[in-house]
Amino acid sequence: MKKFLFNLALIAFTLAGLTASPAQNAATTNAPAATTEVKPADPTDSQRITDIEQYFQNMGVGAAGDTKWASKIANVPGPGHNGWMMTSAALVLFMTLPGLFLFYGGLVRRKNILSVIAQCYGIAGLVTILWVVFGYSSVFSGSGAADTEDVIKGVVGSYSANGMLKGVDSAPNTNYAYWVSQNVFSMYQLMFAIITPALILGAIAERMKFAAILLFVALWMVVVYFPLAHMVWGINGAMNGVWNAKASIHAIDFAGGTVVHMSSGWSALILCLILGKRLGFGRENMAPHSMVLCAIGTGMLWVGWYGFNAGSAVAADGVAANAFMTTTIATAVASFVWPLIEWMVRGKPSVLGFCSGAVAGLVVVTPACGFINASGALVIGVAAGIIPWFFCYKIKSWFGYDDALDTFGVHAIGGTLGALLTGFLATPSVNSNLNTNLKDIVGKTLWLEQIKAIGVTLVLAVVGTVVIAYVVKLVLGGLRPVDEVERAGLDLAEHGEEGYHQA
Amino acid sequence: MKKIEAIIKPFKLEEVKDALGEIGIEGMTVSEVKGFGRQKGHTEIYRGSEYTVDFLPKIKIEIVITDAQAEAAVATIVKAARTGKIGDGKVFVSTVEQAVRIRTEEKGESAV
Numbered sequence: 001m002k003k004f005l006f007n008l009a010l011i012a013f014t015l016a017g018l019t020a021s022p023a024q025n026a027a028t029t030n031a032p033a034a035t036t037e038v039k040p041a042d043p044t045d046s047q048r049i050t051d052i053e054q055y056f057q058n059m060g061v062g063a064a065g066d067t068k069w070a071s072k073i074a075n076v077p078g079p080g081h082n083g084w085m086m087t088s089a090a091l092v093l094f095m096t097l098p099g100l101f102l103f104y105g106g107l108v109r110r111k112n113i114l115s116v117i118a119q120c121y122g123i124a125g126l127v128t129i130l131w132v133v134f135g136y137s138s139v140f141s142g143s144g145a146a147d148t149e150d151v152i153k154g155v156v157g158s159y160s161a162n163g164m165l166k167g168v169d170s171a172p173n174t175n176y177a178y179w180v181s182q183n184v185f186s187m188y189q190l191m192f193a194i195i196t197p198a199l200i201l202g203a204i205a206e207r208m209k210f211a212a213i214l215l216f217v218a219l220w221m222v223v224v225y226f227p228l229a230h231m232v233w234g235i236n237g238a239m240n241g242v243w244n245a246k247a248s249i250h251a252i253d254f255a256g257g258t259v260v261h262m263s264s265g266w267s268a269l270i271l272c273l274i275l276g277k278r279l280g281f282g283r284e285n286m287a288p289h290s291m292v293l294c295a296i297g298t299g300m301l302w303v304g305w306y307g308f309n310a311g312s313a314v315a316a317d318g319v320a321a322n323a324f325m326t327t328t329i330a331t332a333v334a335s336f337v338w339p340l341i342e343w344m345v346r347g348k349p350s351v352l353g354f355c356s357g358a359v360a361g362l363v364v365v366t367p368a369c370g371f372i373n374a375s376g377a378l379v380i381g382v383a384a385g386i387i388p389w390f391f392c393y394k395i396k397s398w399f400g401y402d403d404a405l406d407t408f409g410v411h412a413i414g415g416t417l418g419a420l421l422t423g424f425l426a427t428p429s430v431n432s433n434l435n436t437n438l439k440d441i442v443g444k445t446l447w448l449e450q451i452k453a454i455g456v457t458l459v460l461a462v463v464g465t466v467v468i469a470y471v472v473k474l475v476l477g478g479l480r481p482v483d484e485v486e487r488a489g490l491d492l493a494e495h496g497e498e499g500y501h502q503a
Numbered sequence: 504m505k506k507i508e509a510i511i512k513p514f515k516l517e518e519v520k521d522a523l524g525e526i527g528i529e530g531m532t533v534s535e536v537k538g539f540g541r542q543k544g545h546t547e548i549y550r551g552s553e554y555t556v557d558f559l560p561k562i563k564i565e566i567v568i569t570d571a572q573a574e575a576a577v578a579t580i581v582k583a584a585r586t587g588k589i590g591d592g593k594v595f596v597s598t599v600e601q602a603v604r605i606r607t608e609e610k611g612e613s614a615v
Contacts, residue, residue: 107549285554285556286552286554287547287549287552287554288549346548350548350549352549352550353550356550392550392551393550393551394551396550396551397551406550409550
């Protein structure tokens with residue numbers, strides 16, 4: 001019965017995407033033009049040179065002042081920008097497969113290593129299907145002008161406009177990039193959509209059924225991620241402060257402090273509270289089975305994160321270059337500060353401290369990286385080494401919740417901290433796009449807008465998770481495996497495999 | 504025939520093996536075990552979670568030898584395995600009822 005309902009939900013989503021497309025086509029067929037079109041004149045040499053200069057500066061073509069022309073390189077992706085974005089997309093996927101599953105996998109007990117890997121692969125496939133069928137469309141469809149296409153204006157984009165990636169081809173979508181193919185952009189953003197729910201796995205590790213995780217993720221994407229990403233990054237998103245002049249909340253988030261880290265982190269906390277603690281928590285030895293794997297995964301996350309942060313410029317330009325630098329500084333500093341505190345407080349700097357510090361630095365700098373300078377990155381690095389540390393070491397033991405791999409301590413707290421610090425540290429000197437719509441508030445009241453965005457994100461993540469968790473619990477008859485399965489380890493019972501065999 | 508079981512510190516294995524070889528005892532069975540006596544374990548801390556690990560890795564050596572060799576074997580093992588610190592280990596001697604060499608089906612003392 002449970003399997004039937006689960007499959008039914010998947011099929012329903014797929015059918016929704018498929019049946020929406022023909023309706024859309026019927027509505028937009030145009031009658032052929034009655035008059036013969038005049039072929040536009042070729043641009044002059046001077047105009048063509050201007051177009052090339054625009055490519056270098058990541059700006060649009062075909063116009064200078066009031067003069068317009070039919071550019072020969074309109075609707076064509078630019079090699080440098082496109083190449084960088086394809087690389088970035090691969091780097092972000094690398095963060096999940098295998099970066100995250102090694103990072104998390106090393107931290108769980110031997111008997112559950114494969115469950116972490118299976119969950120990451122499962123999420124990758126599931127989210128890709130949702131993305132193609134209606135996810136990309138819901139997040140990124142619509143234009144600045146015709147925002148009535150949204151299902152909920154500024155909050156939930158149209159599921160059908162680009163459903164099944166209709167209209168998403170190699171030509172750039174100039175709402176988001178002048179020189180990057182829209183299909184590349186879509187795939188790049190897909191990698192973000194994949195890793196975000198995968199982060200939640202950290203809080204519920206070793207004690208949630210595989211089917212429950214997949215169903216939870218499917219619903220969570222629709223209820224939390226797609227709307228949140230639309231609000232913050234969609235061209236007519238209600239919280240897209242940089243690009244939407246009519247945004248309700250003029251907040252900024254370069255690579256996903258709210259969309260990725262806050263959403264997954266706070267959802268993770270709620271889910272781990274609903275699930276309850278692991279059997280034997282506090283009494284039995286639940287030490288990481290391999291700090292080696294964890295450290296390898298951390299390195300992969302760091303390297304991959306360059307695609308996550310610098311790639312969020314959606315261009316190979318000066319903004320990306322700045323984000324590359326700030327990401328490096330914040331991460332390295334945080335990675336140093338965290339074990340330094342350990343050294344002072346309990347006598348030894350640990351490898352887990354280096355790893356946690358690095359990830360914390362990456363998380364906190366995520367919303368800020370394209371908007372801050374080197375000094376700002378240094379401040380963020382220090383803050384990221386201290387505040388998430390405090391939550392992982394002190395707050396967690398005071399309250400006693402079983403956030404197994406510290407998703408809340410690092411991603412929720414780090415993401416919230418980063419979103420807030422971005423409001424104080426953002427400067428147009430490294431990113432002139434801040435002057436487009438935010439000139440009056442940057443350096444003044446931007447932090448207030450950030451707080452509003454933090455609030456919306458928190459409420460959406462928490463309420464969404466509570467509702468979805470109980471729905472999944474109802475449909476599947478429970479979120480946790482039976483005690484015997486949890487004791488023996490998830491790998492054998494859920495996947496029929498052992499990660500390591502004794503010689 | 505006597506069976507000698509010795510629990511020793513892992514890094515002492517080579518020394519004990521060589522010392523036994525010098526008194527004519529060439530064969531043995533070795534296993535990796537864990538245990539503790541008076542030697543304390545250690546504490547590991549992973550982020551905020553502390554774990555006390557009581558068990559320490561040890562090596563168990565088992566040899567079956569003639570009654571005549573037993574006393575010398577025990578003395579050799581004790582001398583080679585000693586460091587003088589807590590956790591050096593213990594040697595146990597028990598009687599073996601029968602021994603058979605699988606290849607030739609020899610029985611008794613000619614099998615050890």
